[in-house]
Amino acid sequence: MAGDSLYDIAIIGGGVVGCAVFRACVLAGARTVLLEKGGDLLEGASKANSAILHTGFDATPDTLEAACVQRGYALYRDICVDMNLSVVKTGAMVVAWTEDDLAQFPKIIEKAARNGVTVRRLDAREAKEREPALAGDVRGAVLVEGEHLIDPWSAPMAYARQAILNGGTLLRRARVEGGMRQDGVWHLDIAGKPTVQARRVINCAGNYGDLVEAIARPSPFQIIPRKGQFVVFDKTAHDLFRTIILPVPTALTKGVVVTRTVFGNVLVGPTAEPQQEREFPTVDHDNLEALRKAAFRIIPALHEHDVTTTYAGLRPATQFSDYQIEALKTEGWITVGGIRSTGLTGALGIAEHVVALYRDNFADPAPLKDVALPQMPNLVEERPRPWMQPERGPIACHCERVTEKEIEIALKDEVLPAGTLGGLRRRTRCMMGRCQGFYCTRRVMELAEAHLPGLVTPIGEGQRGDGRDV
Numbered sequence: 001m002a003g004d005s006l007y008d009i010a011i012i013g014g015g016v017v018g019c020a021v022f023r024a025c026v027l028a029g030a031r032t033v034l035l036e037k038g039g040d041l042l043e044g045a046s047k048a049n050s051a052i053l054h055t056g057f058d059a060t061p062d063t064l065e066a067a068c069v070q071r072g073y074a075l076y077r078d079i080c081v082d083m084n085l086s087v088v089k090t091g092a093m094v095v096a097w098t099e100d101d102l103a104q105f106p107k108i109i110e111k112a113a114r115n116g117v118t119v120r121r122l123d124a125r126e127a128k129e130r131e132p133a134l135a136g137d138v139r140g141a142v143l144v145e146g147e148h149l150i151d152p153w154s155a156p157m158a159y160a161r162q163a164i165l166n167g168g169t170l171l172r173r174a175r176v177e178g179g180m181r182q183d184g185v186w187h188l189d190i191a192g193k194p195t196v197q198a199r200r201v202i203n204c205a206g207n208y209g210d211l212v213e214a215i216a217r218p219s220p221f222q223i224i225p226r227k228g229q230f231v232v233f234d235k236t237a238h239d240l241f242r243t244i245i246l247p248v249p250t251a252l253t254k255g256v257v258v259t260r261t262v263f264g265n266v267l268v269g270p271t272a273e274p275q276q277e278r279e280f281p282t283v284d285h286d287n288l289e290a291l292r293k294a295a296f297r298i299i300p301a302l303h304e305h306d307v308t309t310t311y312a313g314l315r316p317a318t319q320f321s322d323y324q325i326e327a328l329k330t331e332g333w334i335t336v337g338g339i340r341s342t343g344l345t346g347a348l349g350i351a352e353h354v355v356a357l358y359r360d361n362f363a364d365p366a367p368l369k370d371v372a373l374p375q376m377p378n379l380v381e382e383r384p385r386p387w388m389q390p391e392r393g394p395i396a397c398h399c400e401r402v403t404e405k406e407i408e409i410a411l412k413d414e415v416l417p418a419g420t421l422g423g424l425r426r427r428t429r430c431m432m433g434r435c436q437g438f439y440c441t442r443r444v445m446e447l448a449e450a451h452l453p454g455l456v457t458p459i460g461e462g463q464r465g466d467g468r469d470v
Contacts, residue, residue, distance in 0.1 A: 005197070006031075006185065006197045006198065006199070007031050007032060007033045007169070007196070007197065007198040007199070008025075008030040008031040008032060008198065008199050008200065008363065008365070009025050009030045009031070009032045009033070009198055009199070009200050009201070009202060009358070010032075010033050010035060010186065010188060010196055010198035010200070010201050010202070011025070011032065011033070011034045011035065011201075011202045011204055012035050012176050012188075012201065012202070012203050012204060012205050012212050013035075013036065013044075013203070013204035013205040013206055013208075013209075013212070014034055014035075014036030014038070014041040014042070014043075014160070014170070014172070015041075015042060015044050015045055015046035015156070015204065015206045015343070016042065016046040016152075016155070016156040016159075016343055016344055016347045017046075017204050017206070017336060017339050017343050017346075017347050017350055017351070018034060018036070018204035018205075018206075019034070019041060019042075019156040019157070019159040019160040019163075019347070020156065020159045020347035020348050020350065020351040021202055021204055021336065021350070021351045021354050021355075022034040022159065022160055022163040022168055022170075023159040023160065023162050023163040023168075023351065024348075024351035024352060024354065024355045025163075025168075025202075025351075025354075025355060025358070026162075026163040026166050026167060026168040026368070027162075027163075027166060027367060027368050027371060028355045028358070028359075028365055028367055028368075029365030029366045029367050029368055030358070030363070030365050031167070032163070032168050032169070033168070033169040033170075033171060033196060033198065034160065034163070034168065034169070034170045034171070035171050035174040035176055035188070035190065035196065036170070036171070036172050036173075036174060037173070037174065037175035037176070037191075038172065038173070038419075038420070039172055039173055039419040039420040039423070040172060040418060040419035040420040040422065040423030040426075041156065041157065041160055041170075041172075041416075041419075041423065042153060042156060042157075042423070042426060043420065043422065043423075044206050044207055044208075044279070044314075045206045045207050045313060045314050045315055045316055045343075046152075046156060046206070046343070046344075047153075047313065047422065047426065048228070048230070048281070048311055048312065048313025048314075049152050049313060049341065049343075049344055050230075050257055050259060050267060050269070050270065050341070051149060051150055051151065051152040051259075051261055051262065051267070051344070052092075052147060052148070052149060052150075052244060052257075052259065052344075052345070053073060053076060053087060053147070053148040053149070053150045053344070053345050054069055054073065054147065054342060054345040055070070055073060055115075055117045055144060055146040055147055056069035056070040056073060056115050056117065056342075056345070057108075057111070057112040057115055057117035057119060057144050057146075058094075058108065058111060058112070058115075058249060058254070059111075059115055059342070060111075060321065060322070061111060061114040061115055062114075063321075063322045063323075064322055064323045064325060064353070065322050065323045065342060065346065066115055067349065067353075068323065068342075068346040068349035068350045068353055069342050069345050069346040069349060070115065070116070070349065071346075071348070071349030071352060071353075072345050072346040072347055072348040072349030072350065073146075073345055073349075074349075075348035075349060075352065076150070076155070076345070076348055079348075080150075080155075082373050083158045083162070083373060083374055083375065083376055084375045084376045084377075084378060085150070085151065085154055085155055085158055085376055086149075086150050086151045086154065086262050086378070086379075086380040086383070087148050087149075087150055088148060088149040088150070088262050088380070088382060089145075089146075089147075089148050090147060090148065090149055090242050090243055090244055090259075090260065091143060091144060091145045091146070091147055091242075091243050091244070092143075092144045092147035092243060092244035092245075092246050093122070093127060093130070093131065093141040093142065093143050093144070093243050093244070093245060093246065094108055094141060094142040094144070094246045094247070094248060094249075095127065095134065095138055095140075095141045095245055095246065095247065095248075095298070096138070096139040096140045096141065096248060097135075097137065097138065097139060098139065099139070101139065101248040102139050102140055104248045105121060105140070105142055108142050108248070109121065109142060112142075112144070117144065117146065118145070118146075119142050119143060119144050119145075120142070120143045120145075121140065121141075121142055121143075122140055122141045122142070122143050123140050124138055124139055124140050126141075127140060127141040130143070130243060131241045131242070131243050131245070133240045133241045133299050133300075133301050134241075134245070134298065134299065135297060135298060135299070135300055143243075147244050149244070149259065149260065149261065149262050150262065150344075151262050151263075151379055151380060152344055153426040153427070154376045154377075154379060154427075155344070155347075156347070157376065157416065157426075157427065158374050158376045159347070159348075159351075160416060161374040161376075161415055161416050162371075162372065162373065162374050164415050164416060165372040165374060165415060166368055166371055166372050167368075170416070171190070171193070171196070172419050173192075173193075173419075174190045174191075174193055174196075175190065175191040176188050176189065176190060176191075176205075176212060176215070177189045177190070177191050178215060179201070179215045181331065181332060184199060184332065185197050185198070185199055186198050186199070186200070186201050186332060186333075188201070188215075199332060199362075199363075200332045200333065200334065200358065200362055200363075201215075201216070201332065201333050201334070202333075202334045202336060202354060203216075203333065203334070203335050203336060203337065204336045205337075206316045206339070207223055207225050207278040207279070207314055207316045208223070208278060209221070209223055209316055209324075209335075209336075209337040209338070210222050210223045210318075210337070211223075213335060213337065216328060216331045216333040216335075217328065217331065217333075219337075220324070221318040221319065221320060221324045221337055221338055222318060222319055223278070223316050223317070223318060223337070223338075224274050224317050224318065224319070225274070225275055225276070225277065225278050225281075225314040225315065225316060225317065226272055226273065226274055226275075226314065226315045226316075226317040226340070227271065227272075227273040227274075227275050227281045227282075227312055227313070227314055227315075228269060228270025228271055228272060228273075228281075228312065228313050228314075228315060228341075229269055229270060229271045229273075229281075229283050229284070229287050229288060229291065229310065229311075229312045230267055230268065230269030230270055230291070230310065230311050230312065230313075231267075231268045231269060231288055231291045231292055231295065231307055231310050232261075232265050232266070232267055232268075232307065232308045232309045232310065232311070233265060233266040233267075233268070233295070233302060233305050233306070233307055233308065234265070234266075234305050234306045234307070234308045234434060235264040235265055235308075235434070236305050236306075237265075237266040237301075237302055237305035238260055238264050238265065238266060238381075240266070240299055240301050240302065240305075241258075241260070241299060242260065244257065244258075244259040244260075245257065245258040245259065245298055245299070254341070256268060256269060256270075256271075256291060256294045256295075256298075257269065257270075258294075258295055258298050258299055262379075262380040262381065262382070263379065263380070263381060263400075263429060263432075264381040265308060266295075266302070266305075268291050268292070268294065268295040269291055270312075270313070270341075271287050271290075271291070273287070274317070275314075277314075278314065279314075281312035281313055281314045282312060283310045283311065283312045288310050292307065308433070308434050308436070309432075309436055315340045315341050316337070316338060316339060316340065317338065317340050318337065318338040320338055322338070323336075323337070323338055323339055323346075323350070324336075324337035324338040325337070325350065325353060325354065325357075326357075327357040327358070327360070327361040327362070329361045329362070332362065334354055334357055334358065336350060336354060374415075377406065377409070377427075377428075379428070379429055385401065386403050386405065386406055387401040387402070387403055392405070393405045396430060396440055396443045396444055396447065397428075397429070397430040397431060397432075397433060397437075397440040397444065398433075398439065398440065399432075399433020399434045399435050399439075399440070400428075400429040400430060400431075400432055400433040402428045402429055402430040402440075404443075404447060406428045406430075407424065407428055407430055407444060407447050407448070408447060410424055410427040410428050411424065411447065411448060411451040411452070412451070417451065418448075418451070418452070419452070420452065421448065421452060421455060424444070424448060424452070430444050431444060
C-alpha cells in the first residue's frame with residue numbers, strides 16, 4: 001500500500017498497546033496502519049517489564065485501568081491457546097514481614113473483593129508450606145491464585161501479526177514529526193517517508209504520548225517516565241519457588257517483586273525512579289545491589305545463585321493515577337496515554353475500549369469474517385522447543401538453546417521479520433542467556449547481517465578472513 005493511500009485509522013506507536021489496538025481495529029473492519037518510529041516493534045517501554053498476567057486484584061476499583069486490566073486478562077485467556085501463546089499459572093502471594101504489613105491485609109482483601117477477584121489470607125505456617133524457600137520470619141500472606149506468567153514479547157508480536165495477516169499495514173522507522181487535519185483527513189509527516197493520510201489517528205506513543213498529543217491539542221497530561229531496574233538470576237534458581245512473591249504496596253509503587261519467568265530465570269524488581277529521559281534507561285550499582293539484597297531477604301537461597309544480567313525499562317507515568325483514554329470527536333483523534341506497568345495485561349482490554357470509542361464517535365465498520373490466526377513459536381521452558389527435535393540442526397545460542405533455524409525463520413519471516421537485533425532477540429531469545437552473547441554473537445551476526453544491514457562493521461582486511469568485525 002502506497003504511503004499516500006487513505007487509511008481509516010493511523011496508530012502511532014508500536015508497543016504492546018499499539019499492537020493490541022492495531023489488531024482490534026483491523027478485526028473491527030477498519031483500514032489501519034501502525035506507525036512505529038523504531039526499526040522494530042516493542043523498542044520502547046514495552047521491551048522491559050515483569051511479564052505477569054495480572055488479575056487486577058490490586059487495581060483501584062471503578063477506574064478505567066481496573067476495567068481494562070480485568071477485561072484484558074479475560075481476553076488473553078480466551079485467545080492464547082489459538083495463537084500458541086504461553087500462560088503459566090503460578091499464583092501470587094502478597095507477603096507480610098512486619099506488623100505494619102499485616103495491618104494492610106484487610107484493605108488488600110477488601111480491594112480484591114471490590115474488583116471481583118477471589119483471594120485468601122494465609123498465616124505464616126501456610127505461607128511457608130506453600131513456598132518453603134521464603135525467609136523464616138514471614139508473618140503471613142494474601143494468596144491470589146489467578147496470577148500467571150506469560151511471554152511478554154510473543155503476545156504483542158502475535159497481535160501485530162494477526163493484524164497484518166488480516167490486511168493491516170505496518171510501517172517501521174516511521175517517526176511521526178507532525179501533522180495537520182484538512183477536510184476531515186489527517187496528513188501525518190513521517191521522517192524521510194511520504195505523508196500518511198488517515199481519517200482518524202490513535203495516539204499510542206507511550207513515553208512520547210504527550211509530545212504526539214500536541215499534534216492534535218495541548219496535551220492535558222505530562223509523561224514523567226518512571227524507570228524500573230531489574231536483576232535477573234540464573235536458571236539454576238528457577239526451582240527454588242513457584243509462586244510470584246509480591247510486597248505490600250506503597251502509594252508510589254507495587255514494590256519489589258520476586259518471580260520466576262517463563263524463560264526459566266528468576267526476576268527481581270522493579271525500582272520506581274521518576275526521570276526526564278524518555279528513551280535510554282540506565283542501570284546503576286546502588287539500586288541493583290539494593291534489589292539483590294531485597295531478593296536475598298525474601299528468598300535467602302538466592303545467595304547461592306549468580307545474577308545473569310540486569311536491565312531497566314521506562315514506564316509512561318503521568319500526573320494522573322488512571323489511564324488517559326478519550327475520543328476527541330471534532331479532531332478525529334483518540335488518545336491512549338499514561339499506560340503504565342499494567343499495560344501488558346490491559347492491552348487487549350484497552351484495545352476493545354478504543355474500538356468502542358471509535359464506533360461511538362466516528363464510524364461503525366463491519367467486522368471481518370474468516371479471520372486468520374497466527375501460530376507463534378514457543379519460547380517457554382515448560383513446553384517443547386525446537387532444540388529438542390532430532391532434526392533441529394545446529395544450535396546458535398547454547399545458553400538459551402536457540403537453533404540456527406529459529407533465527408533464520410525470524411529473519412526471513414514474510415509477515416513480520418525481525419527488523420533489529422533487539423527484535424531478533426525478542427523473537428528467539430538468542431544472546432539473552434547466561435553469557436549474554438559472549439559466545440554466540442559472532443554466529444548470530446553471521447546469520448543476521450544479510451537481513452539487518454549495518455550490524456557488522458568493516459574494519460579492514462586481515463583482521464578476519466572476510467575483513468569484518470563481528
